[in-house]
Amino acid sequence: MKLRYRYRVYPTQNQQTKLAQLFGCCRVVWNDALALVKQSQEFPKNSDLQKSCITQAKRTEQRSWLKEVSNIPLQQSIADLGVAIKNYFDSQKGKRKGAAIGFPRFKKKDNRQSARFRKGGFSIKNGKVYLTKIGHLKTKWSRPLPSEPSSVTIIKDRRNRYFLSFVVEAEVQSSPAPNDAVGVDLGIKTFAVLSTGEKIDSPSYQKLNRKIRRFQRRLSKRLKGSKRRDLARLKVAKLKAKLRDTRKDFLHKLSSRLINENQVIALEDLNVKGMIKNRRLSRAISEAGWSEFRTMCEAKSQMNSREVRVISRWEPTSQYCSDCSYKWGKLDLSVREIICLSCGTLQDRDGNAATNIKNVGVGHTHDTKWTGSGCKTDVSAVCDELSTHLVDEQLVLFAS
Incomplete structure (x- = not known):
């Protein structure tokens, strides 16, 4: 399975200038491609977007500075836009699980910045990470990489910290749990x-x-x-x-x-x-x-x-006893402990709910609406106050 490993990096002042230029170029390519997509009646392919927003844009005077950075992150910016658009339409059609995804938006200079390098744009030798036209970055290796990464993303957050995020292939660990x-x-x-x-x-x-x-x-x-x-x-x-x-x-x-x-x-x-x-x-x-x-x-x-x-969110985990399954109904949030009327156990509200969640999760389930003969309220649990029940339209009074 694919995993991400993230490390903190400390670029020099010269490298920070180059990274700022790279982030700006990736941001401009993304915004130009997104503007072109919104203007088109039919969504263009990624190859067409790369040709118009990168190859042809470099020949113009307004975008000639795109030549000063590596071409790989620019191409990946177009590819990421294509994935974002596809995810949007899959979400609208119900093909993608989870919450609905909005249409891609234009990137801003003040937000989080990133640029992605695939193989050929970076290398790792002797614990040093080299990025094309950036140089070797000082990396704090908090843990070793399990395998050779397929891509790396350089990230700058709003706090002006820099990170490297590697995508690696890792094996699933199978060890017994206690x-x-x-x-x-x-x-x-x-x-x-x-x-x-x-x-x-x-x-x-x-x-x-x-x-x-x-x-x-x-x-x-x-x-x-x-x-x-x-x-x-x-x-x-x-x-x-x-x-x-x-x-x-x-x-x-x-x-x-x-x-x-x-x-x-x-x-x-x-x-x-x-x-x-x-x-x-x-x-x-x-x-x-x-x-x-x-x-x-x-x-x-x-x-x-x-x-x-x-x-399920509709499972009434706080409404029945985890020991005898007697259902006492809804409780006010101020009630943190309760004595079960059936078994007499003092139950903590949250601890009782956690036990019920475990029982339902592992399959030890039951119909919470059924109380059965073993879950009836004992006579000693009935208080001296009168309670009323309507049975066959007759008013019956119960008292201990």
């Missing part, structure tokens, strides 16, 4: 409650959020195009990058741990898009990264011969 299965109930303050009873708290983003809001207010007051505005924008970008890195580090470590320790990971299909509409919880839900965590688990499960099972 545990059979685990159920995971995701939350906000407590990010995950496992069916084993362990609770994993979310990292706190409050200090970073306060700093981001303060510097964003300063950024809004700066004059557009000024150096002070650029410095303020860079400060905001650094803080947001730190928040993203903190979240990713936490999610990577947790997902790797669950994958290494369990053969089956059971998750709940959460309606994140609908939950974000709650204005009081939208920021906290977005920062939690539930969808990103699920994506990491699914990707790492394929690498390690594990299985991730996602149960």
